[in-house]
Amino acid sequence: MAPPAHRDDSWREDYRRYETVRREAQTPDPCRLLDWQYLIAFCFETIERRWAKQNPRIAERMKALFQLRLIDDKDVEECSAILDMACERVRQMEALLVKIIRKRLRRLSWKQ
Numbered sequence: 001m002a003p004p005a006h007r008d009d010s011w012r013e014d015y016r017r018y019e020t021v022r023r024e025a026q027t028p029d030p031c032r033l034l035d036w037q038y039l040i041a042f043c044f045e046t047i048e049r050r051w052a053k054q055n056p057r058i059a060e061r062m063k064a065l066f067q068l069r070l071i072d073d074k075d076v077e078e079c080s081a082i083l084d085m086a087c088e089r090v091r092q093m094e095a096l097l098v099k100i101i102r103k104r105l106r107r108l109s110w111k112q
Helices: 010-026 036-051 056-071 076-083 087-111
Strands: none
Touching: 036 056, 036 087, 056 076, 056 087, 076 087
């Protein structure tokens, strides 16, 4: 007896989509649980915890960068002009800032 010429595997793709949606519903995103004002305050607190004791000047620059870049939605060139830094340094600081905040948010989601 010859095997069927065409196998219908469309059910597998539907099942994968269903499982993905089900898993996402079971593990809520911590960012969705927080309101924006609390999230912004959380980010400023993260900056304070990370840099205020070691280097207050960096902490102030990070706060200013967070305010300009993520809240006021300025581009890199405007931020570099306001903060009197090179564009590449603004990008590096922004990457570090996002990394630190993301790391702390992950820790927060594990504690819940």
